Amino acid sequence: MPVPLSILDLAPVLSGGTAGDALRRTLDLARHAEQFGYARYWVAEHHFTPGVASSQPALLLGQIAAVTGHIRLGSGAVQTGHQSALSIVEQFGLLDALHPGRFDLGLGRSGQRRKEALTELDGPPPPPAEERVVDGLLIPRPFSFAPLLASKRSALFQRLLQLPGAEPPDFPEVLDAIDALLAGPVTDDDGNEARAVPGEGADLELWILGSSGGQSAREAGARGLPFAANYHVAPAKVLEAVEAYRAAFRPSARLAEPYVMVSADVVVAPDDETARRLASPYGLWVRSVRTGAGAMPYPSPEQAAAHAWTEQDRALVADRVATQFVGAPQAVAEGLRTLQRATGADELLVTTVTYDHADRVHSYELLAKQWLG
Template sequence: MPKPSVTPLSVLDLSPVSAGQTPGEALRSTLGLAAAAEASGYSRYWLAEHHLNTGVAGSAPHVLAGLVASATKTIRVGTAATLLGNYRPLQIAESIGTLAAVFPDRLDLGFGRSGPPKSSSDPAPGVVPPVASAEATDRVVDGLLIPAARPIFGAVLPRKFRLQSELLGRFPGDTDNFENDIQDIIGFFSGEYRTQHGEEVTATPALGESPQFWIHGSTAGPSARLAGKLGLPFGANYHVAPAGVLDSIAEYRAHFEPSVTLQEPHVIVSADVLVAADERQAQRLARGFGQWVRGIRSGQGAIPYPSPEDALERGLDAEAVALVKDRLDTRFVGDPHQVREHLLTLQRVTGAQELLITTIAHDPADRVNSYQLLAEAWGL
């Protein structure tokens, strides 16, 4: 990968639904933001995959990626991440292959490992397990806050998570197929896929133009190790699970083996960001974030993103604050200079080659403005 003059910034979009907004309006806002991000110099526009959340419209990233690619001209478009167990490998290869054929050299395909646990006593793959020690504390590494690990859902997965798995046809232990599924998908694109009986399969239109493959992870677990083993670039989540970001990157680098497409480890690190003209305005626009994260962490699911006024009126009790404190403390909120300095620290401490920015606000115009102000301050 060529080395740019400044660390590239990219966009991670969940297509959040704001209070009073319809899902259609949220999705159209995504298309508008993608065009604005391209004009501002962002390198990639990645789409997340979430299900059964009233506050998130990004449930079909492969479909939405096609719409985003059609609404833009040059920015790379992809998924962060496609949750493999929700599809068969052939389906993914054909869907992304279709987009890669129409929009050559613009598609990224990120793989994520998430699904039901093998047993009721095991944490679900992709879900941060409970804190190992009650004495775990926050720490600061060269200026970057690394908060103590916190369980996302607690000891028992909520009914919504289990219902989601049932509706998507998941079954306990299906994430054990993660490596094989990735190899199969890559094989469909390279033309090297073979059945167990040695039969050659051509997955039109996957054969030909190939996307750039990524693996994303939140812990020093199977995803980080597999990304290293396969010589693929790795996406580390400071925005979802900040406690594990340094460990996951270290695990990836420790297991990295050069591949045909990548000779050295390559990392993109995500961050929650909100920029406004001045710090006071940014803090006002940031008010609803804690309540939004609380919905996710409690198992209720993301709620429609509240307005600053409604968020101030509702507030958060002490229990809710404790549940989301790590996310609040690691969100970079402020004027362009303040946020730029935070991101420079994140890049320096993690050694990331790229940064992935996710920004949520009640008014879509404030999201666009945040990305534009950051792009100018960063020098894109």
């Protein structure tokens, strides 16, 4: 049997469109995903990006839950550095109270990454890594986000995302607080109690997402939580991430054995040529992210074709373009089987962006029919 297949949605804003249009397309896609047989439907958390409307996962998930019936819904991921543990537990506790037993609380630690980026730039650069192929899977040269995270633009974002003077706590502290609030009540030395209402006792499945073999992977393993590794964001470090998670894994009440989900960018069409045309704006979109401007509204194939590419442009996005799975259903399914085999993934999380919504829905439909039968 093939491993389960799930969806990660960014609610992409299209060139010439609005955030409202993007969010309504997300609701439509979620309904289709449930019909097609996908296991989960996750939404991302991104801020200050003109091309992405998924900025508040809990709010968006509530809307999706209202128009679907049974598909599991989740966050990929709530960024823990931008809000308190209590706020996170209350938001997802409210969702669970209204739609019991359907939610995955996926957690990320992006709120801490800017401080680490500043430290990284102060030290010597890491030795360059070469592109390689492992068990048929392309592992490209790594891309460093440190210059973007250390930029003045990133500092502005950080100021807007946090209260004045606030410092994001260390990731393990956040995880401890979330666990305590879900189990509740939280008490102090004098016996005073605090309860998350709603939130305490919520039937949530906790996940940790990570893009390397660092703290996120190790914490997920040590706590016996399922882990989602990002081949679509950081393909160079996906093997490092899953290996670190498995090495750190300790059985828990939640999981007896490691459970890994791996993400991938895909575009599927009836034939390879059509799929390549639909995927042609992807490189330009990635370029807008990596130049520090934030994801641009997703361009049409015609707009992408008009871009005058430089060698520097191509090098900037080469790893992401080369690791996108694009083609007819059988070809993409074969690529995903390679990804699953090389990483040992127990589940795959696919994300697709095309300019035309109908093409996007069709891509997910074709993949589901090929993968799930």
